[in-house]
Amino acid sequence: SAVISQKPSRDICQRGTSLTIQCQVDSQVTMMFWYRQQPGQSLTLIATANQGSEATYESGFVIDKFPISRPNLTFSTLTVSNMSPEDSSIYLCSVRGTVGAFFGQGTRLTVV
Amino acid sequence: AQSVSQHNHHVILSEAASLELGCNYSYGGTVNLFWYVQYPGQHLQLLLKYFSGDPLVKGIKGFEAEFIKSKFSFNLRKPSVQWSDTAEYFCALEAGSYQLTFGKGTKLSVIP
Numbered sequence: 001s002a003v004i005s006q007k008p009s010r011d012i013c014q015r016g017t018s019l020t021i022q023c024q025v026d027s028q029v030t031m032m033f034w035y036r037q038q039p040g041q042s043l044t045l046i047a048t049a050n051q052g053s054e055a056t057y058e059s060g061f062v063i064d065k066f067p068i069s070r071p072n073l074t075f076s077t078l079t080v081s082n083m084s085p086e087d088s089s090i091y092l093c094s095v096r097g098t099v100g101a102f103f104g105q106g107t108r109l110t111v112v
Numbered sequence: 113a114q115s116v117s118q119h120n121h122h123v124i125l126s127e128a129a130s131l132e133l134g135c136n137y138s139y140g141g142t143v144n145l146f147w148y149v150q151y152p153g154q155h156l157q158l159l160l161k162y163f164s165g166d167p168l169v170k171g172i173k174g175f176e177a178e179f180i181k182s183k184f185s186f187n188l189r190k191p192s193v194q195w196s197d198t199a200e201y202f203c204a205l206e207a208g209s210y211q212l213t214f215g216k217g218t219k220l221s222v223i224p
Contacts, residue, residue: 031210042202042214043156092156096210100146105155 002027002095006104013083013111020079021107023093028073033094034066037106043092049076083111114139116205118215125193126223133188133218135177135203144206145186147177148214151199159201162186173197195224 003026013019023032034046046066047055055068069077080087088111093104119134137143147159160171167179177188186203203215 033211035212042216043212044214045211048209048211094212100144100158100161101204101206101210101212102158103148103156 001099002029002097002102004093004095004102004104006093006107008107009105010108011110013109015084015111017083018079018081019083019109020077021091021093023076023078023104025074025095029095030073031096032070032076033096033101034068034076034078035092035094035103037090037092039088046078046091080109083109085111087111114143114205114207114213116203116213116215118201118203118218120218121216122219122221124221124223127195128192129222131188131190131193131197131220133201133203133220135186135188135215137184137186137203137205137213139184139205139207141207145177145179146204146206146212147171147175147186147188148202148204149199150202150217156202159188193220193222195222198222 005024007022032049035043037043045058046061047057049055049068049070051070051073067079090106090108092106094101115138117136145162148156149159150156160169162169162179170176175190179186200217200219202217204212
């Protein structure tokens with residue numbers, strides 16, 4: 001299993017600002033995934049982050065809004081840019097192990 | 113594109129009652145299937161998985177699920193629930209590149 005640490009665990013931000021979420025894994029992994037869980041909704045994949053290459057974004061998500069960095073095999077960041085109240089969600093980092101995906105505890109973002 | 117449907121939004125049971133949560137998926141190829149659980153205030157945890165082989169899989173805490181290929185279903189069961197099973201349960205599908213597609217989740221409330 002993998003241990004995933006996310007920072008911050010929660011934040012309240014003003015609209016128009018940006019927040020960078022950090023994800024640290026205790027082992028080297030090729031792929032890291034970023035998901036969003038909007039209030040009352042299920043998890044939706046934002047993007048897949050591979051080390052050494054550009055992140056791959058899912059339909060409806062763009063790099064300008066959710067830039068991702070992946071500087072090494074244990075770390076990634078997701079930035080939520082120019083935030084609006086609609087961005088209020090839980091953002092989760094995930095990695096794939098041999099038995100399935102493991103998730104961080106999530107970052108609960110509230111935009112006011 | 114793949115999709116996952118969970119039939120029940122909120123299930124309320126008394127302790128010792130039997131549980132069955134429905135999950136159906138849509139995908140034309142080979143899939144891996146998962147159930148995840150999110151206890152109040154905690155992160156998503158893997159409950160059980162199906163990759164191949166015996167369609168009846170057992171997970172942690174007495175949960176099991178049955179993969180029925182002809183019905184595109186992967187229902188979760190537990191013979192006797194406990195108050196500590198109160199949580200939200202997510203069915204998820206993995207096809208190809210380790211990206212997960214989640215159902216909308218089922219909230220289970222167990223009344224002592």
